Amino acid sequence: MFRKVLLLSLMSFVINTHAAEKINGAGATFPYPIYSKWFSEYQKTNKNVEFNYQSIGSGGGIKQVLNQTVDFGASDAPMTEAELKQAKTPIHQIPTVLGAVVVAYNVKGLEKNLKLDGAAIAGIFMGTISKWNDPMIQKLNPKSQLPATDILPVRRSDGSGTTAVFTEFLGGVSADFKSNVGVGKNVNWKAGIGAKGNEGVTAMVSQTDGAVGYVELAYAINNNLSTAAVLNKAGEYVVANSASISKAASFIKDFSKELTISTINAEGKGVYPISSFTYLLLPEDKTSSKLKEVRSFLKWAMKDGQKMAESLHYAPLPKKMTDAITKKLQ
Numbered sequence: 001m002f003r004k005v006l007l008l009s010l011m012s013f014v015i016n017t018h019a020a021e022k023i024n025g026a027g028a029t030f031p032y033p034i035y036s037k038w039f040s041e042y043q044k045t046n047k048n049v050e051f052n053y054q055s056i057g058s059g060g061g062i063k064q065v066l067n068q069t070v071d072f073g074a075s076d077a078p079m080t081e082a083e084l085k086q087a088k089t090p091i092h093q094i095p096t097v098l099g100a101v102v103v104a105y106n107v108k109g110l111e112k113n114l115k116l117d118g119a120a121i122a123g124i125f126m127g128t129i130s131k132w133n134d135p136m137i138q139k140l141n142p143k144s145q146l147p148a149t150d151i152l153p154v155r156r157s158d159g160s161g162t163t164a165v166f167t168e169f170l171g172g173v174s175a176d177f178k179s180n181v182g183v184g185k186n187v188n189w190k191a192g193i194g195a196k197g198n199e200g201v202t203a204m205v206s207q208t209d210g211a212v213g214y215v216e217l218a219y220a221i222n223n224n225l226s227t228a229a230v231l232n233k234a235g236e237y238v239v240a241n242s243a244s245i246s247k248a249a250s251f252i253k254d255f256s257k258e259l260t261i262s263t264i265n266a267e268g269k270g271v272y273p274i275s276s277f278t279y280l281l282l283p284e285d286k287t288s289s290k291l292k293e294v295r296s297f298l299k300w301a302m303k304d305g306q307k308m309a310e311s312l313h314y315a316p317l318p319k320k321m322t323d324a325i326t327k328k329l330q
Helices: 002-016 032-045 058-066 081-086 118-126 135-140 161-173 175-180 197-207 217-222 242-249 289-303 319-329
Strands: 021-027 049-055 072-075 091-106 152-156 193-195 211-216 229-231 275-283
Touching (some): 032 289, 058 081, 091 217, 091 242, 091 289, 091 319, 118 175, 118 229, 152 197, 161 175, 161 211, 197 217, 275 289
Parallel strands (some): 021 049
Antiparallel strands (some): 072 275
């Protein structure tokens, strides 16, 4: 009897300690706060899988998925045609959530929701505007007492989808920025200092009086940083929140074809102009059990995961888009 109980106990131990299948991903820091939450919640009811996601930046994520060193990648900027041609298998780019890149600053004596237009932001990050009381900024904020503090722009030092989103916006509103700095994950910065990841930029801005950087909204809120109200195409100064981010996708009517759709500087009232989708990069390999698990996770994210977006300072995908993605994942 003792031997039978011992045998049953050992069998139960083996079953209960069976290692979960580890799925490795890497890439964008932009969605890291919500991905961390999603993986944690998903694993509570799917104990046979364990996600390990490295927040290393979109450029690193694309490189690793191309080198097949991870099971999936992540990027805020869609992969280029040149990058997709390097892939050993086709890669599907799946939008997961909408987020915003905000201009976050830390300046003593400067109020929240400072009004900035594209030209002023471009000037700050090109170094042509070097004081917080510059006439261009003062003109946009006539009732504010702006300090004469030096401006320290903080930008990404790594290949970054957040940079791609931010520079696409600035390149679209400033010809000087586009020609002198450029648009993309890596650009030719003319001013400021670099920091790695949204985490690094946030930390540098938080610690430095006069600093300004571009980060995903959740990082600014979680670190109590002030953010600018940015001029949109409708002539409104809009702060980033779930509602203004959602409105950036309201112009899209057809989700049945291409899912890599830019929402940057979108038309419409109440739109926050530096809003963007972020993407999971999923290699096509029908024989991989790990990719089957990633597809199952994405189906969950399209339904249950979207409900968590607003509390984490993102915006859920439009319902028609989640329906289209769920169908595509079949």
